[in-house]
Amino acid sequence: MVKLGRICEKIRSKNAGPFWLTIDIFCGSEDVFARVTARLGTDDIAHLLGADPTLMKRFDIASLNVIKISLPRPEIQGSVRDRDMHGASWAALIQEFKIA
């Protein structure tokens, strides 16, 4: 088992407007892209982020070796419960996720 952050080139998260969060997993190579797309389920990500998997949008973009996941923001940006104004920290949870 290995952490995604160890094998991917870059994993970032960011607001896509105040109501959506988007996560980009730059795999860096075709091999890693094939491995990650096969082993990382959309449900796994939903579980990590406490999100509803049916509301998540996932794009596996082979031309860039990128997996992009967008979801309704867990808390609306800047609301009382929001902990991260720019949505930048969420990537850490994905980076630490282990796959075979």
Added chain:
Amino acid sequence: MVKVLIPSGALGLNYDKDALERGLAQRPDIIAIDGGSTDSGPAYLGRGVSKYSRASTKIEWQGLMEARAKAGVPLVIGTAGTCGTDSAVDWLLEITREIACELGQTVKIAVLRSSQKNSDIIKSHQQGRIHPLPNAPEISPEILADCSNIVALAGAEQITAALETGADIIIAGRTTDTAIIAALPLMHGLDAGAAWHGAKIGECGALCATNPQSGVVVIEFDNTGFSVSPMAENARATPHTVSAHMLYENSDPHILFEPGGHLDVTDAEYTALDARRVRVTRSKWVPSQHYTVKLEGARLVGFQVVTLVLLRDERYVQNAAIWAADIQQKCSAKVADRLKLQPDDFSIELRLIGQNASFGALEHQSSVPFEIGVLGIVTARTNALAKEIGKILNPYLLHHPLTPDEEQPTFAFPFSPPEMERGALYAFCLNHVLELADPMDAFSLEVINHG
């Protein structure tokens, strides 16, 4: 062919002066820069103020006003003053006049205003002309009446109207990030897919290239596509850096919605022109049946006081979650009792920095640190109430023991007084579009001859 010079992703983020000079040497047809974003939260829209310092804004804007005079082309800024309200537009207009006076410039300024009257928006809502976007919050006439500011995002049509006045400088309120770049190529009848795609690639300046902080890029538009050239000496745009930029802050990597239609880049082709420039073709623009503009609104939802205390004692650090939960429960009960409040009237939250402040219950790491910062967040209906509650919380954070019979502990406060007033708390409350019969219906244009 139209060349657009983009100095940086936002006024206030700085740009490389040498790169700007090189950009001017390319003989651009327009200089376009974004002035804002919702990315720093609802307070700027709520208050109608800029995020960036006035001094930084003035220095950077002066550099661009000088560049404009030298190039003899229009200078346009979208979403002036971070939020693009009329108050933020007026703030930048005042800075512009100051600079023009100091430089002895005679300039024609077009001002495009995007602020909406609450009563107009309520009326549009009642007429069924406001539609929710995915994950939009519920709205009601009361919520709309409550907004301290509502803005509509202008598109290329409104920027075109401003350009058609022949202005030297266009100060626009809230616009889409792309509209200020796409407008001129569209006015010249160039390929609409290329105009919007090139605008999206260029809207964050050199973020679509290596050395993203250098800022300056030139996008060259024509009948079949566009090309991207970063201006800093050590910056390179590659098919990868350019195509990857569609991912940035966009929930769909292929589609971008704009007033009047959407951009589809599914079939776009990216070709390296040389080691540092990229050409893009086959981007598609799909016009929509109805003309809509996005709305943003923020309203005041309470007041906050925050406080910070440090735990360094090993036993308290180990049991910080129990300690914080006990304080939260006991203090909330005391506040309700002493101030005669209902549970919905206020909230007290203690976030444990060093333990799980980033993710709360979703945190999966569990190593025990040697110190923890406890961030106390009090939210209440009025500022006076938030301050009162902060003062009721203080003795707990100072002395609360883990068990009743141990010696009274004392914890470390970095400040006196320990409570910090955050003031008004704002919330974004619109993620909707407004249908317009005419693109200018929700916007106004004023032309000012200065000097």
